[in-house]
Amino acid sequence: MQTLDAIAENTAALVKYLSARSAALGREIYLVGAVKTRTAAEISAAASAGLKIIGENSPQEFRDKFSSYPAGVEKHFIGHLQSNKIKYVVGKADLIQSGDSLALLAQISARAARLGVVQDVLAEVNISGEHAKHGFSPKELTDSVSKLKTLENVRFRGLMAVLPKERGAAEACMDAMRGLYGTLSVFFPDFKYLSVGMTDDYVMAIERGSNMIRLGRAIFGERNYPPSPQLTP
Numbered sequence: 001m002q003t004l005d006a007i008a009e010n011t012a013a014l015v016k017y018l019s020a021r022s023a024a025l026g027r028e029i030y031l032v033g034a035v036k037t038r039t040a041a042e043i044s045a046a047a048s049a050g051l052k053i054i055g056e057n058s059p060q061e062f063r064d065k066f067s068s069y070p071a072g073v074e075k076h077f078i079g080h081l082q083s084n085k086i087k088y089v090v091g092k093a094d095l096i097q098s099g100d101s102l103a104l105l106a107q108i109s110a111r112a113a114r115l116g117v118v119q120d121v122l123a124e125v126n127i128s129g130e131h132a133k134h135g136f137s138p139k140e141l142t143d144s145v146s147k148l149k150t151l152e153n154v155r156f157r158g159l160m161a162v163l164p165k166e167r168g169a170a171e172a173c174m175d176a177m178r179g180l181y182g183t184l185s186v187f188f189p190d191f192k193y194l195s196v197g198m199t200d201d202y203v204m205a206i207e208r209g210s211n212m213i214r215l216g217r218a219i220f221g222e223r224n225y226p227p228s229p230q231l232t233p
Contacts, residue, residue, distance in 0.1 A: 002221035004045040010219050011049035018206075027211055030193065032076055034216035036061065037223050040068040046219055047073055055097065055214055059085035066092060078160075078214055080134050083107050091115040097160045097195055097214075100124040100134040102144050105151055112153035119153060122160040122195055125180065127173045133162055138180050145187050158193035158212075159184070163201050170201055171208065178209035 002010070011033070018029045033046050036057040043054060047070040054069060056062040057079030069075055077093040083104060089096060090111040099105045099121040112119040126135035136144070148156065159181050163170040177196050185191040197205030197213035205213060216223070 002042075004041060007042055007045040007220055008049040011046040011051050014215065014218065015050035021206055025206075029206055029210075030212040032078065032195070032212060032214045033219050034078065034198075034214050035065075035220075036079070036216065038220055040065070042220055043068075044070050051219070059088040062093070063088040086111050090119050091117050093119075095120045095122065095157060095193075097122040098124045098134070099154075100126075100136065102136075102147055105148065105154055109151040109153040117153070118155050120157050121154050122158050122193060123148070123156060123184075125159055125161045125177065127161045127177050127180075128164040128169065130164065135161065138176065141180070142183065145184070149187065155190050156188040158191045158195065160193075160195040162198070163196060163205065165200070167204075171204060174205055174208040174210065181209075 014031060018031055022029045030053060031051065032053045032055040033051045034057065035043050035054045051073070053074040053076055055076040055078035056065070059081060062077055074094045075092065076095045076097055077089045078097045080100070081089060081096065081098050081104065086107055090108055096108065096119060099108065105121065108119055108121060123141055124135035125141060126133045126137060129137065159177060161173070161177050163173050174196060177194060181191065181194045193212045194210050195212040195214065196210040199215050199218040202213040202215060
């Protein structure tokens with residue numbers, strides 16, 4: 001477990017690094033702190049050191065921790081979103097990064113319409129085709145453009161993906177994401193974010209075109225999950 005001072009130091013170092021890479025590459029790179037299981041004190045320590053965007057993985061955590069998030073930070077939802085949990089997130093998240101199917105995005109749009117808002121979203125792409133991952137295949141996404149454009153209460157701001165672990169495959173998938181982003185940005189003029197890269201691969205992702213990274217361990221250290229309850233025989 002990282003101390004609050006260590007969290008602040010990690011954040012400040014990342015902000016400095018990303019500022020330098022943004023200047024060198026000629027494009028802004030956005031840092032999202034992945035705050036699953038993190039306490040209000042931990043999140044505040046990162047925010048005080050320059051973290052401007054937090055990303056929550058769990059709808060229930062997003063709901064329960066919402067009032068404790070530091071003032072002024074953007075609040076993104078970055079985890080898998082089930083349809084029965086949409087009510088916890090739509091209209092509250094500044095950006096939902098995990099729009100992983102046409103059906104889910106239609107439900108998000110319908111919920112946003114009832115609230116009288118337009119919800120910013122990213123389309124999540126399963127760029128590696130792994131069965132364990134959520135998201136559109138690239139073909140599904142390009143084939144769905146006309147239907148996605150009918151969803152009046154969502155605004156598409158870009159794409160999100162999780163890369164495979166193997167380095168060569170990750171590089172190829174990152175290149176494919178960059179190409180897909182370029183193709184789809186013609187149809188969606190509000191595209192801004194290509195959210196690819198986590199603690200183990202963010203350096204490579206940035207160099208190959210990502211402009212938004214989602215970091216948890218690099219800021220907060222390893223997660224400390226509560227012990228599983230012991231079952232009585």
